[in-house]
Amino acid sequence: MFEALGLMVFYENMLALNNVSLTCRDGQIIGVFGANSAGKSTLMYALSGLMLDIQRKEQMQGGERITIRGKVNYLGNEIMDYQPARRAKAGIVLCPERRRIFPESSVLENLKIGGYLATPAQAKETLDYVFSIFPALTKLKDRLGGFLSGGEQQMLAIGRALMAQPKLLLLDEPLLGLSPAIQYWLAKSIKDIRDQRGTAIIVAEQYARPIMPIIDYGYILENGSAVVEGGRADLMDNPDVRAAYFGN
Amino acid sequence: MEAVIQSRRKERVDRGIKVRTDGVYAVSSWREITYLVAPRLLLIGGLVLLPLMLSAVPYWQKVLSIICIYSLLAISFDFLAHFVGLVSLGGALYIGIGAYTAALLNTHLGLPPILTIPLATILGGGICTLLLWPCLPLRGVYFAIVSLMFPLLAARVIEALDIFGGTDGILGVVGLPNKWVEMYVLLGAVLIILFGLRRLVNEDVGLVFRGVKDNDQAVKASGINIITFKALGVFIASAMGCLGGAMLSHLYMWAGISQFALDFSIIPIAATVVGGGGTLAGPVLGCLLLVPISELLRDFGTLRIAVYAVILCAFIVFKSEGLMVYGSRKYQQFERWVQI
Amino acid sequence: MEILIYGLINSVSLALMALGFTLVYGVSRLPNFAHGSLYVTVGFVTWLLLNRLGLPYPVAMLVSLVLIALVGAATYQFILVRIRGMAISEIIASYAIGLAILEGLRWGGLKGTTLTLPVFAQGSVDILDVTVDFHRLLVILLGALLVGGLWMFVNHTKLGLALKGMAQDERAALTLGIDSDRMAVFSMALGAVMAGLAALVLMPLGNIVVESGYHVLIMAVAVCIVGGLGSWTGAVLAAFIIGFAQILTTAWMGPHFQVVVALLAIIVTLISRPSGLFGRQKELEERV
Amino acid sequence: LLWLAPMLAATSAQAAQPIVLGCPLSTAFLYGWDAERGIKLAVSEINAAGGVKVGNEKRPFSVEVIDTRDLEPGVPVSEALLGVEKLLLEKKADFIVGGPVRSEAALAAMPLIAKAKKISILTSGSLTPKYGDTVAQNPDQFKYLFRISGEAKWMVSGEIIPCLEQIGKKYNLDKMAIMVQDVAHARAGGGIIAKVMADKGWKVLPLEVYPTGATDFSLGLSKAKSAKAQVILIWMDMPETSILLKQWHDMKIPALPFGSIISAAEQPSFWAATEGKGEFCLANVVNAGNAPSQATPWTMFVEAYQKMWGVEPEGYGASSSYMAVYTLKDAIERAGSMDSDKLVEAMKATDLMGVYGRVKFDPKTHQVIPSLDPQEGAVGTIFQWQAGKRVVVFPPKIATGEILLPPWMKDAK
Amino acid sequence: MSAETMLSLKGVTKRFGGVQALTEVDMEVRRGDILGIIGPNGCGKTTLVNCITGFVRPDQGQVIFQGRDITGWPPHKVADAGLTRTFQVMRPYYSLAAYKNLIVPLFSPRARRTGGWRGGGRMGDRNTVAVDILEEIGFERDSYVPYKTASSLPTGYLKRLELARCLALRPDLIICDEVFSGLSMSEMASMLPLMEKLRAEGVTLIMVEHRLRELFSLANRVMVLNFGAKVCEGNSEEVMANEEVKRAYFGSEEVFEYV
Numbered sequence A: 001m002f003e004a005l006g007l008m009v010f011y012e013n014m015l016a017l018n019n020v021s022l023t024c025r026d027g028q029i030i031g032v033f034g035a036n037s038a039g040k041s042t043l044m045y046a047l048s049g050l051m052l053d054i055q056r057k058e059q060m061q062g063g064e065r066i067t068i069r070g071k072v073n074y075l076g077n078e079i080m081d082y083q084p085a086r087r088a089k090a091g092i093v094l095c096p097e098r099r100r101i102f103p104e105s106s107v108l109e110n111l112k113i114g115g116y117l118a119t120p121a122q123a124k125e126t127l128d129y130v131f132s133i134f135p136a137l138t139k140l141k142d143r144l145g146g147f148l149s150g151g152e153q154q155m156l157a158i159g160r161a162l163m164a165q166p167k168l169l170l171l172d173e174p175l176l177g178l179s180p181a182i183q184y185w186l187a188k189s190i191k192d193i194r195d196q197r198g199t200a201i202i203v204a205e206q207y208a209r210p211i212m213p214i215i216d217y218g219y220i221l222e223n224g225s226a227v228v229e230g231g232r233a234d235l236m237d238n239p240d241v242r243a244a245y246f247g248n
Numbered sequence B: 001m002e003a004v005i006q007s008r009r010k011e012r013v014d015r016g017i018k019v020r021t022d023g024v025y026a027v028s029s030w031r032e033i034t035y036l037v038a039p040r041l042l043l044i045g046g047l048v049l050l051p052l053m054l055s056a057v058p059y060w061q062k063v064l065s066i067i068c069i070y071s072l073l074a075i076s077f078d079f080l081a082h083f084v085g086l087v088s089l090g091g092a093l094y095i096g097i098g099a100y101t102a103a104l105l106n107t108h109l110g111l112p113p114i115l116t117i118p119l120a121t122i123l124g125g126g127i128c129t130l131l132l133w134p135c136l137p138l139r140g141v142y143f144a145i146v147s148l149m150f151p152l153l154a155a156r157v158i159e160a161l162d163i164f165g166g167t168d169g170i171l172g173v174v175g176l177p178n179k180w181v182e183m184y185v186l187l188g189a190v191l192i193i194l195f196g197l198r199r200l201v202n203e204d205v206g207l208v209f210r211g212v213k214d215n216d217q218a219v220k221a222s223g224i225n226i227i228t229f230k231a232l233g234v235f236i237a238s239a240m241g242c243l244g245g246a247m248l249s250h251l252y253m254w255a256g257i258s259q260f261a262l263d264f265s266i267i268p269i270a271a272t273v274v275g276g277g278g279t280l281a282g283p284v285l286g287c288l289l290l291v292p293i294s295e296l297l298r299d300f301g302t303l304r305i306a307v308y309a310v311i312l313c314a315f316i317v318f319k320s321e322g323l324m325v326y327g328s329r330k331y332q333q334f335e336r337w338v339q340i
Numbered sequence C: 001m002e003i004l005i006y007g008l009i010n011s012v013s014l015a016l017m018a019l020g021f022t023l024v025y026g027v028s029r030l031p032n033f034a035h036g037s038l039y040v041t042v043g044f045v046t047w048l049l050l051n052r053l054g055l056p057y058p059v060a061m062l063v064s065l066v067l068i069a070l071v072g073a074a075t076y077q078f079i080l081v082r083i084r085g086m087a088i089s090e091i092i093a094s095y096a097i098g099l100a101i102l103e104g105l106r107w108g109g110l111k112g113t114t115l116t117l118p119v120f121a122q123g124s125v126d127i128l129d130v131t132v133d134f135h136r137l138l139v140i141l142l143g144a145l146l147v148g149g150l151w152m153f154v155n156h157t158k159l160g161l162a163l164k165g166m167a168q169d170e171r172a173a174l175t176l177g178i179d180s181d182r183m184a185v186f187s188m189a190l191g192a193v194m195a196g197l198a199a200l201v202l203m204p205l206g207n208i209v210v211e212s213g214y215h216v217l218i219m220a221v222a223v224c225i226v227g228g229l230g231s232w233t234g235a236v237l238a239a240f241i242i243g244f245a246q247i248l249t250t251a252w253m254g255p256h257f258q259v260v261v262a263l264l265a266i267i268v269t270l271i272s273r274p275s276g277l278f279g280r281q282k283e284l285e286e287r288v
Numbered sequence D: 001l002l003w004l005a006p007m008l009a010a011t012s013a014q015a016a017q018p019i020v021l022g023c024p025l026s027t028a029f030l031y032g033w034d035a036e037r038g039i040k041l042a043v044s045e046i047n048a049a050g051g052v053k054v055g056n057e058k059r060p061f062s063v064e065v066i067d068t069r070d071l072e073p074g075v076p077v078s079e080a081l082l083g084v085e086k087l088l089l090e091k092k093a094d095f096i097v098g099g100p101v102r103s104e105a106a107l108a109a110m111p112l113i114a115k116a117k118k119i120s121i122l123t124s125g126s127l128t129p130k131y132g133d134t135v136a137q138n139p140d141q142f143k144y145l146f147r148i149s150g151e152a153k154w155m156v157s158g159e160i161i162p163c164l165e166q167i168g169k170k171y172n173l174d175k176m177a178i179m180v181q182d183v184a185h186a187r188a189g190g191g192i193i194a195k196v197m198a199d200k201g202w203k204v205l206p207l208e209v210y211p212t213g214a215t216d217f218s219l220g221l222s223k224a225k226s227a228k229a230q231v232i233l234i235w236m237d238m239p240e241t242s243i244l245l246k247q248w249h250d251m252k253i254p255a256l257p258f259g260s261i262i263s264a265a266e267q268p269s270f271w272a273a274t275e276g277k278g279e280f281c282l283a284n285v286v287n288a289g290n291a292p293s294q295a296t297p298w299t300m301f302v303e304a305y306q307k308m309w310g311v312e313p314e315g316y317g318a319s320s321s322y323m324a325v326y327t328l329k330d331a332i333e334r335a336g337s338m339d340s341d342k343l344v345e346a347m348k349a350t351d352l353m354g355v356y357g358r359v360k361f362d363p364k365t366h367q368v369i370p371s372l373d374p375q376e377g378a379v380g381t382i383f384q385w386q387a388g389k390r391v392v393v394f395p396p397k398i399a400t401g402e403i404l405l406p407p408w409m410k411d412a413k
Numbered sequence E: 001m002s003a004e005t006m007l008s009l010k011g012v013t014k015r016f017g018g019v020q021a022l023t024e025v026d027m028e029v030r031r032g033d034i035l036g037i038i039g040p041n042g043c044g045k046t047t048l049v050n051c052i053t054g055f056v057r058p059d060q061g062q063v064i065f066q067g068r069d070i071t072g073w074p075p076h077k078v079a080d081a082g083l084t085r086t087f088q089v090m091r092p093y094y095s096l097a098a099y100k101n102l103i104v105p106l107f108s109p110r111a112r113r114t115g116g117w118r119g120g121g122r123m124g125d126r127n128t129v130a131v132d133i134l135e136e137i138g139f140e141r142d143s144y145v146p147y148k149t150a151s152s153l154p155t156g157y158l159k160r161l162e163l164a165r166c167l168a169l170r171p172d173l174i175i176c177d178e179v180f181s182g183l184s185m186s187e188m189a190s191m192l193p194l195m196e197k198l199r200a201e202g203v204t205l206i207m208v209e210h211r212l213r214e215l216f217s218l219a220n221r222v223m224v225l226n227f228g229a230k231v232c233e234g235n236s237e238e239v240m241a242n243e244e245v246k247r248a249y250f251g252s253e254e255v256f257e258y259v
């Protein structure tokens, strides 16, 4: 369904992603793990096309030069030069790192804006679904996005991404700042979303413990290269991975 | 063919000397010294010699003085906007206050220009800072708009209350002894301020200013009072503008409410955008371009401003990063194609 | 009573002038400093169509609105898109565009006070002893309609919401499939049409003069900022505050102080409410 | 051959070296372009007739106009001053004729022009008495500066007030409202009129001062209406005055609008701009000849102007600018030299019949001497809009029609 | 332990419009303590930190720091008195290089008075001191990381930069708002000794966290908030044993097990 081949991203002269290839089949949950500055966010940006936008803005301001190479195939099309909005229309939706909530819109409005690509019926249905996985948001409907607490914003960001009716959902550090209970629920919900809606999901995380058990296939990034890949069981059994991500 | 291009990318590399001189000055050869000093020398030498070169066309000497006044404003805008984070559209306020202070000191107290100009710089800066003090907590556009309202208000107040000569302005301000003094005082001021500020923003105090711009909450959390720093920034910037205003009033032997005119707020910003914001030297470059262009276009008569606006637009759109940014990048770095 | 009625008219006129700017800036964070010149252009084009080509009034109005929408869209598509996101450059570039248009018009024959558009309806009525002409009443009506319509648009249509999203965080909007460039073109066109509508409604009361371009721009900016970015209620309220401040000073202190008081009102409002009447900008930015 | 070229150049230059008139004018505005047209008209006439006789040679005039933008809001006066300097330093102007137009700019330019020791004749715009006063106070410094157009003090006491009295007597009116623009000359002028008319027994409502660019005058108008004013005196030089008159018409205010300075109503196009709603408005155009009249045999000026520019003279700067060039020619020919100091004397001795009567300068203030009789001095003109035409109604010596009242005023009576 | 009281809160209450963010919170921290604060998302932890550090003014109640009533002081005065905090949503100076980020606190009045971190602030070369601090909290000195602009740093480094900013001031009390989230296991493991060391140097710590394992290994006392009110306080075993905490914070047995 989705396949990235030989992705390379340079920030000026720094290689942030080195020849990373990644495949995601229909309805799979893929995990991407890596420590700080391994290049997870960069990968997510490249997959969602945001990198193209970042590149353009940088160029305008004459700043550093970003080079992107590689191929992305999605549902039989080569989409590397699709702009992010077009990729979103095609069903690739990113829930970006550091939340990026619309601060001046209420929670409900945030979700409604997220429903830009959805039909009214879909929007309504998804809205109910979002509130059912994050009941905490129900109470906060009218609060401005910017006033939410860190964790609440994280939930909202995920909900908003769901509103865009993704076929492939990219989650960048979804667990950041969530309480253990919500982390646990979120991990469950990710599985739910896949099971109930057939959405394929790629999760980038460094806190692997809650996510690892739900993935179908995983990649470990280190300094921009995918050093280990394998199915869930393979990864769980790999002693290096256990040491780095489970602390035992 | 396609594949070949695919696998190459253009690389930018800092020239060795640039890397080394970012913090430490360990220069070893004449070549390197030249590399460092040449652009600075070009600017200083060029500006110092310009009045002499223009002596055949006295009118352009006058234009040069005006360029300097706009440069002062443009540097002050750039400093406030890109290093303190206050986008101030109050250039006209600084000019006006400076001009009136100098004119009043001169006509009422009879002080000579050698006193009125420094006094107007300091006093004017103080007055502007006091006026803007209540607005310092404002952010972004809100501050910009309030600072835009102040010069309009000042002009209207003078008009409505009919003080300081009302709409007629203050006549009889003493002129400067001769045009060389005019030009060299202004050029000197521009150069000193330019290099002084460039120094300042990289000092520790300057870093605090930049901190305030980037993220004032974090500065607060570091135990620093941001209002004090913003006020200091405004004082530095407005004193520069007031210096320009004081010079302007002595240059034309007159001060009037039109010195609060919008042009003084807008042209410096245009110059900053054209020259490249955040470089301090860029705005001067911008003024050196824009003001003469405007003068050259005078032959177009009424159409002049339209043509000027189109040229301005073209600059902004085609070199959106600003000439100085572009230039220094080309100077400091070289580019080459590398195989991936 | 006079104060009330004329204050109302004045305020609605201000709100009308500001709507287009507020829409473009408040909603999609694109400072369109060519707003005033679009306003004047519509008046001038309509006048040309009316008097030179002899089109009927409604047709002339319609055609010039369509034209101005295209101009607005083209401005973004060909010029502003290259400096998107650099706020100061955007301001200066759009101001320069506005200047070029205005001074071009002036050069092209729009000098002095010769041109005017006909009013929609002749005659006047006495409301509680105050003589008000029909056209001014129409202004109030149209103003109310436009504000209401826009409010609906921004809060209850997908397009409006998308614009709002784009304004707050462009990158996040991109990930949701909101094509920011297309939206910006659209909002510029819409803003231009708003400026045009305001011009068509307000110009018959006065003349088509280049200077009003600058006046409209300053007023629009003031209303938009005092109201608080992106807040409709705020913008309308700000228009009323400034509008009544003007009329009240005219009545009590003499028109003399009209501008002084209006400017003071703006400054004082902003100092006491640092992000405009209904804006939450400052609070949001300072939330840690 | 080498020495021939410079000599040739020198002789040919000498043969036809023009006298440069530098005209700093805000050409995008009425008081700028009307002056420009007046000057150009005079220059083309003079050049067609062979030029100016300086000593023994005939030299043509050439005109250098520079757009000073001083009437434009938001443009600093220093821009205008730079324009003046450009004329002086780069265009090598021998004389400054015309502006700067805004009083403030004209005053500010005084020291600059004086420093260059060039004769300057102010012809349009600025009405401030301060100009002449400044010259009188510093005769040594400012002796090169003259003004050939009207000045506010005379306009008020010599023309407007008598005209008002005349109307008052004729129609039995004695209540007046005054609306002025928020600039010094307008406020001062309005204030003086108020005071004098009050002394003469009129009831005068408090001054209404409108900021430049005001677009709504309804409150002031309805105040005037409810106070039963019969004359509304207007002193505003901004285009928005046509809005005022439209509002006046729409609200059917029973009072006669009297523009002591009302830029919008001076232009022939005013009729179209107000869709005829400006009928009955009175306007002052400072000097005769700016509206068709029979002041002197020089009325051919109006026709020549119309022939050259396709419109009647528009603002109040046309006839005076035209006359300035002729005055200068006269003075140069009498002085027989281009020396500034000699020219000053010649200018002071000017006594010339012109479009608006006899041109003589006050020896102290260098201000053209006004009068109600064209045989005595420079006359002004007040006209009224009647059925699409500008009909001169004051001073009586040159009037071509009677002052009329709007029909709703008669009804009200 | 009868060490002196560093910080005490008395009945701190805060409402935002209709939202009751904090209700009558009392708290006491003694010198050398490491106090953990936990609670579900949106329960008011960050708001509590804001109330203490002056970013938000409490509606009622008192904040007393080292015997001084600092309620309602502006943030810069609070920081100057020696009470600093990190931000949950990182707030670096994006356009400055990472180590230059530390010049700002090193330049503050407090650092110049007390000498700042290990006295280096007074000594002059702030750049060196800045790099020292960064090294200490895990930026490799010889790599390019400390010299990159903050805008290009990934989350993990930014979190540590936050902490570094606090250290530069040489505070008496640091409040860490979720410094561990965003760090990988190994990085967290490397931070734990640093925290211990700080405590040994006499710095008091308050840590708001969701990573319970690491928190419990550090903290000598833990406080639980729910809906803006204090639920219980005690050492980690006591807290984990508390029924109400289980209900409010963990929700279900499964989660409890999972933690």
Ligand SMILES: Nc1ncnc2c1ncn2[C@@H]1O[C@H](COP(=O)(O)OP(=O)(O)OP(=O)(O)O)[C@@H](O)[C@H]1O
Pocket (backbone or CB within 6 Å): A011, A014, A016, A034, A035, A036, A037, A038, A039, A040, A041, A042, A043, A064, A097, A206, E148, E151, E152, E153, E154, E155, E156, E157, E182
């Ligand atoms: N705009 C940029 N300019 C230069 N370098 C960048 C930029 N953005 C990221 N980098 C660098 O690219 C590398 C990868 O960063 P990335 O944000 O992808 O890491 P990450 O794996 O998401 O880390 P974290 O989990 O901490 O968020 C880092 O070394 C970072 O410094």
Ligand SMILES: Nc1ncnc2c1ncn2[C@@H]1O[C@H](COP(=O)(O)OP(=O)(O)OP(=O)(O)O)[C@@H](O)[C@H]1O
Pocket (backbone or CB within 6 Å): A143, A147, A148, A149, A150, A151, A152, A177, A179, C287, E016, E017, E019, E021, E039, E040, E041, E042, E043, E044, E045, E046, E047, E048, E088
């Ligand atoms: N300025 C404000 N206006 C309105 N509501 C606010 C404001 N600040 C915080 N809140 C609300 O107060 C509650 C507490 O927020 P706080 O940030 O303290 O939570 P938290 O405990 O830090 O949560 P998390 O673990 O998710 O960071 C939240 O529900 C938030 O929406």
Ligand SMILES: [Mg+2]
Pocket (backbone or CB within 6 Å): A040, A041, A042, A097, A173, E154, E155
């Ligand atoms: Mg990341």
Ligand SMILES: [Mg+2]
Pocket (backbone or CB within 6 Å): A149, A150, A151, E045, E046, E047, E088, E177
């Ligand atoms: Mg929090």
